[in-house]
Amino acid sequence: MKPFGYVAAIDSEHAVALLAEYGKGAKVLAGGTDLLADLKFSPHPPPDVVVDISRAADLKGIALTDAGLRLGAMVTHSEIVHSPLIAEAAPALAEAAVVIGAVQTRNLGTIGGNLITCVPSMDSGPTLLALDARVTVLGPRGRREMPLSELFVGPRRTSLAFDEILIEIVVPTQNLHKPAAFQKFGLRKGQALALVNAAASFWAPDGVFTEPRIALGAVAPTVIRAPKAEAYLTGRPVSEEAMAEAGRIAATEAKPITDFRASAEYRRDLVAVLVKRALAGAFGRVTPNQKDLAS
Amino acid sequence: MAQDLMDRELDVLDKERVAPVETLRRSDEALRLPAVAPPTALPLEPPLVPQVGEQTRAVGLRAQRPDSRNHGLGLTRYIDDIALPGMLFAKIKRAGIASARIKRIDTSRAEAMPGVCAVLVGSEIPVNSFGPSLQDQPLLAHPIVRHAGDGVAAVAAVTEQIAQAAIDAITVEYEPLPGVYDALEALKPESYKVHGGDTNVYASKVIKRGDVEAGFAQAYRIYEGRYYTPGIEHAPMEPFTSIADWDANGRLTIHASIGRITLARCDLARTLAIPISRIRVIGTVVGGNFGGKNEIRHEPVLALLAKKAGRPVKGRFNRVEEFVASTIRHAFHMDYKTGVTKDGRLIARQVRMVLDGGAYCSFSETTLGKACILSTGPYEIPNSLAEGYVVYTNKTTAGSMRGFGAPQVCFAYESQMDEIARDLGIDPVEIRLRNMFREGSMSSTGQVLHSVKVKESLENAVKKFGWEVQS
Amino acid sequence: MIVTLTVNGELRSASVPPETTLLVMLREHLHLTGAKTGCDVGDCGACTVIVDGLAVNACLMLAAQADGRTVTTIEGLATREGLHPLQKVFEETGALQCGFCGPGVIMTSKALLDHTPEPTPQEIRTALTGNLCRCTGYVKMIEGVQEAAAMMRSPQSPALAGQSPALAAPEQK
Numbered sequence: 001m002k003p004f005g006y007v008a009a010i011d012s013e014h015a016v017a018l019l020a021e022y023g024k025g026a027k028v029l030a031g032g033t034d035l036l037a038d039l040k041f042s043p044h045p046p047p048d049v050v051v052d053i054s055r056a057a058d059l060k061g062i063a064l065t066d067a068g069l070r071l072g073a074m075v076t077h078s079e080i081v082h083s084p085l086i087a088e089a090a091p092a093l094a095e096a097a098v099v100i101g102a103v104q105t106r107n108l109g110t111i112g113g114n115l116i117t118c119v120p121s122m123d124s125g126p127t128l129l130a131l132d133a134r135v136t137v138l139g140p141r142g143r144r145e146m147p148l149s150e151l152f153v154g155p156r157r158t159s160l161a162f163d164e165i166l167i168e169i170v171v172p173t174q175n176l177h178k179p180a181a182f183q184k185f186g187l188r189k190g191q192a193l194a195l196v197n198a199a200a201s202f203w204a205p206d207g208v209f210t211e212p213r214i215a216l217g218a219v220a221p222t223v224i225r226a227p228k229a230e231a232y233l234t235g236r237p238v239s240e241e242a243m244a245e246a247g248r249i250a251a252t253e254a255k256p257i258t259d260f261r262a263s264a265e266y267r268r269d270l271v272a273v274l275v276k277r278a279l280a281g282a283f284g285r286v287t288p289n290q291k292d293l294a295s
Numbered sequence: 296m297a298q299d300l301m302d303r304e305l306d307v308l309d310k311e312r313v314a315p316v317e318t319l320r321r322s323d324e325a326l327r328l329p330a331v332a333p334p335t336a337l338p339l340e341p342p343l344v345p346q347v348g349e350q351t352r353a354v355g356l357r358a359q360r361p362d363s364r365n366h367g368l369g370l371t372r373y374i375d376d377i378a379l380p381g382m383l384f385a386k387i388k389r390a391g392i393a394s395a396r397i398k399r400i401d402t403s404r405a406e407a408m409p410g411v412c413a414v415l416v417g418s419e420i421p422v423n424s425f426g427p428s429l430q431d432q433p434l435l436a437h438p439i440v441r442h443a444g445d446g447v448a449a450v451a452a453v454t455e456q457i458a459q460a461a462i463d464a465i466t467v468e469y470e471p472l473p474g475v476y477d478a479l480e481a482l483k484p485e486s487y488k489v490h491g492g493d494t495n496v497y498a499s500k501v502i503k504r505g506d507v508e509a510g511f512a513q514a515y516r517i518y519e520g521r522y523y524t525p526g527i528e529h530a531p532m533e534p535f536t537s538i539a540d541w542d543a544n545g546r547l548t549i550h551a552s553i554g555r556i557t558l559a560r561c562d563l564a565r566t567l568a569i570p571i572s573r574i575r576v577i578g579t580v581v582g583g584n585f586g587g588k589n590e591i592r593h594e595p596v597l598a599l600l601a602k603k604a605g606r607p608v609k610g611r612f613n614r615v616e617e618f619v620a621s622t623i624r625h626a627f628h629m630d631y632k633t634g635v636t637k638d639g640r641l642i643a644r645q646v647r648m649v650l651d652g653g654a655y656c657s658f659s660e661t662t663l664g665k666a667c668i669l670s671t672g673p674y675e676i677p678n679s680l681a682e683g684y685v686v687y688t689n690k691t692t693a694g695s696m697r698g699f700g701a702p703q704v705c706f707a708y709e710s711q712m713d714e715i716a717r718d719l720g721i722d723p724v725e726i727r728l729r730n731m732f733r734e735g736s737m738s739s740t741g742q743v744l745h746s747v748k749v750k751e752s753l754e755n756a757v758k759k760f761g762w763e764v765q766s
Numbered sequence: 767m768i769v770t771l772t773v774n775g776e777l778r779s780a781s782v783p784p785e786t787t788l789l790v791m792l793r794e795h796l797h798l799t800g801a802k803t804g805c806d807v808g809d810c811g812a813c814t815v816i817v818d819g820l821a822v823n824a825c826l827m828l829a830a831q832a833d834g835r836t837v838t839t840i841e842g843l844a845t846r847e848g849l850h851p852l853q854k855v856f857e858e859t860g861a862l863q864c865g866f867c868g869p870g871v872i873m874t875s876k877a878l879l880d881h882t883p884e885p886t887p888q889e890i891r892t893a894l895t896g897n898l899c900r901c902t903g904y905v906k907m908i909e910g911v912q913e914a915a916a917m918m919r920s921p922q923s924p925a926l927a928g929q930s931p932a933l934a935a936p937e938q939k
């Protein structure tokens with residue numbers, strides 16, 4: 001690797017102070033699984049200094065707060081997989097985390113790093129979008145909070161300023177226990193990026209699709225929602241045909257590309273199938289009293 | 296606020312300044328301790344491998360590798376686990392362009408870098424060629440680049456990091472040349488000639504038995520098909536790594552993860568123009584070969600760098616170089632024409648294959664030979680004609696890989712066998728049994744075969760995978 | 767910068783440039799060459815070591831990030847008294863061929879067995895997803911991990927006699 005300096009932050013405020021100190025020459029280091037792999041082969045000059053946030057205590061931990069289920073940006077994929085809290089309140093998050101890379105990568109890689117790297121095939125994005133997650137960012141101008149969708153700008157581009165860090169992701173209280181599921185299709189079952197991934201969530205009071213959410217990965221410049229498919233489902237009785245039709249509609253909303261992993265047509269077909277499966281998976285999590293549980 | 300935070304002095308760079316005395320003392324003590332592994336007493340237990348002269352029952356026992364205990368302990372010393380005192384690290388600049396003429400190389404910035412001990416380019420190498428069969432491969436391309444993985448310059452420096460920085464600082468000006476990237480294209484008279492001359496074909500083979508035309512004339516049906524298998528990288532877990540070390544008497548020692556020591560010495564002697572008696576090659580435990588570590592690769596470059604620098608030099612491929620600058624399995628284009636009797640007996644087979652050899656020869660001749668010999672399959676066919684060609688293309692060099700061409704032709708003839716069986720309505724196992732070599736069969740090369748067990752093998756396999764149930 | 771680790775139960779420091787990965791520190795500064803460099807980008811698992819009880823890719827972690835933490839490498843598994851059950855079983859069953867992937871496979875398996883003493887074949891497969899082996903085809907490894915697990919569960923396991931306390935399984939998380 002090319003030479004760079006290293007400083008460690010003890011907490012998020014310290015990290016922001018260090019970023020302010022070193023300016024554009026600084027780069028945040030979380031688990032390092034994306035950043036170090038990039039730095040090893042990048043033709044660009046290295047950062048002056050990496051600001052290691054992996055020791056920042058306030059960026060860690062999974063907890064229930066007044067706002068909802070809070071995941072610190074430094075929560076690793078393995079922690080999500082093994083969290084009893086997540087298994088209880090938002091199991092689809094664990095479904096998405098367990099298919100990221102391999103055990104070793106999941107032990108290092110963080111949810112914050114996954115979102116900020118912002119590749120369209122990220123596996124954390126779809127489920128969080130389908131659960132209307134919100135994120136909090138800290139910078140020299142203080143905190144700001146926004147829907148996750150506003151973080152994503154383009155491939156490898158977020159709305160984060162160079163001197164800001166992501167500090168937490170919150171699944172709002174009203175969406176805890178919302179039936180949701182995640183689906184991924186890669187060229188192998190493990191250690192493979194998604195050709196397409198998808199997540200879906202909905203409530204089903206009286207067997208009717210309510211507040212459906214469909215999110216797709218790897219088929220557009222960022223992870224996206226499929227609003228037409230959602231509109232189609234809203235108010236419709238839950239049925240397999242409706243799920244399949246929503247999948248077909250979502251496929252028309254996807255804007256996949258052809259690359260060395262798969263063709264655009266193949267990806268479009270995958271969208272239809274994975275959306276249907278995600279909806280079916282979510283339906284499997286519907287319990288009669290779910291609406292009450294959440295309120 | 297920022298200043299306030301900075302005053303908390305948690306900057307790890309300044310950690311020594313703020314750490315409690317106890318931590319400091321512990322840290323210093325740890326520094327003074329020799330950096331060795333905790334002791335493992337050896338041998339731990341009597342070795343499991345049979346002792347010399349000891350009679351052991353072998354059949355029905357678990358086989359134990361003599362080296363497996365060291366493997367499990369992490370004690371096996373692979374080439375990258377070896378370091379010589381004063382050793383430098385080499386990096387090779389790859390062309391990154393598949394077909395070009397080098398117009399200018401500027402190494403001045405690299406040479407001026409602190410820590411750089413030697414820089415090498417192709418134009419200064421007296422015998423700039425090597426290869427296990429044809430010596431058609433330059434140590435460092437000059438002036439023609441024939442594939443993207445060709446080395447164009449090399450550096451030895453005190454660390455790998457500095458060597459890489461020096462490589463990055465070398466600028467090369469290329470004049471792009473036309474190229475050829477498909478083996479069938481390369482056969483055409485108007486194609487770009489990778490090594491000049493009037494053809495890209497550099498090896499060919501014909502094997503003939505009986506009279507195929509007469510065979511086809513008698514056939515009940517004739518099947519024709521084109522089959523293709525792509526190039527494949529060996530991808531050993533251990534990347535290519537070697538160390539070159541000269542002594543003051545002009546003797547060279549190469550430590551390398553390589554399978555064919557004497558071949559390596561011959562090739563090195565030729566290209567370095569020193570007697571073979573002055574070259575010692577120490578083959579280290581190979582971390583996966585699969586045919587890709589049968590010949591020298593960057594060793595002569597390391598040797599020249601080591602000579603220039605007067606110090607031992609280690610070079611190791613990164614995973615990308617492993618794909619672009621090592622050899623791969625030949626891609627095969629195969630045309631099969633087979634004449635069959637009504638009851639499914641093969642009476643004539645004509646095979647024409649074109650192998651994509653990539654930029655240099657490596658073990659292409661051996662691969663072509665084996666492929667032609669085996670191209671009729673384990674079947675008794677009275678009339679056969681196999682012809683094969685290897686062509687140069689501006690791609691990664693193809694060389695030896697497990698089976699030397701056998702898997703490629705197997706894919707073709709077995710695929711065609713299934714097509715024939717389906718068309719004639721004969722069970723795929725049955726059609727193979729009808730044609731299989733048996734005691735005294737003659738192969739396409741005229742060899743009479745004995746101790747033939749292929750029928751029994753197939754019958755056994757069929758039982759094991761439950762063919763009857765499936766069909 | 768100076769990085770201090772507890773490696774295989776002993777405190778060790780080295781002065782390394784900040785961009786040094788844990789893998790380079792172990793191999794080149796502490797001369798613990800058991801962990802291997804296969805791909806250097808997190809794909810192959812040849813560099814797997816255990817940091818604070820978790821299997822990680824040492825090639826994707828800065829040494830600085832491991833400062834003050836506990837690292838176990840393949841060199842730390844055996845003791846004077848005997849091999850770790852995984853090492854013993856892998857030796858006896860020929861689970862390794864060229865062996866280059868071995869240290870990584872064994873460390874990943876150890877981390878698995880520390881948390882999951884009775885893994886199913888599927889759990890073993892999942893755990894080994896990040897450890898590529900080009901030689902073996904994994905079958906004997908998977909059987910070997912099961913065999914070692916059984917050995918470790920039986921209290922009279924002779925191979926366990928020498929387990930040093932420093933390397934005992936970490937607290938269940």
Ligand SMILES: Cc1cc2nc3c(=O)[nH]c(=O)nc-3n(C[C@H](O)[C@H](O)[C@H](O)COP(=O)(O)OP(=O)(O)OC[C@H]3O[C@@H](n4cnc5c(N)ncnc54)[C@H](O)[C@@H]3O)c2cc1C
Binds near residue numbers: 028030031035099108
């Ligand atoms: C072998 C391998 C397999 C992989 N497989 C998958 C897969 O299947 N699916 C998948 O989605 N991903 C995969 N990844 C990608 C990667 O593991 C994830 O994206 C991971 O979550 C990144 O997190 P990290 O903590 O390692 O990020 P880092 O590498 O530390 O950081 C990544 C980027 O985000 C920035 N950053 C990190 N945290 C913050 C923060 N809190 N605030 C501001 N900026 C921040 C960094 O500056 C950097 O630019 C794989 C990676 C590897 C090496």
Ligand code: FES
Binds near residue numbers: 803804814
């Ligand atoms: S060397 Fe670290 S995963 Fe391959």
Ligand code: FES
Binds near residue numbers: 863865898
């Ligand atoms: S034994 Fe050779 S890579 Fe696994």
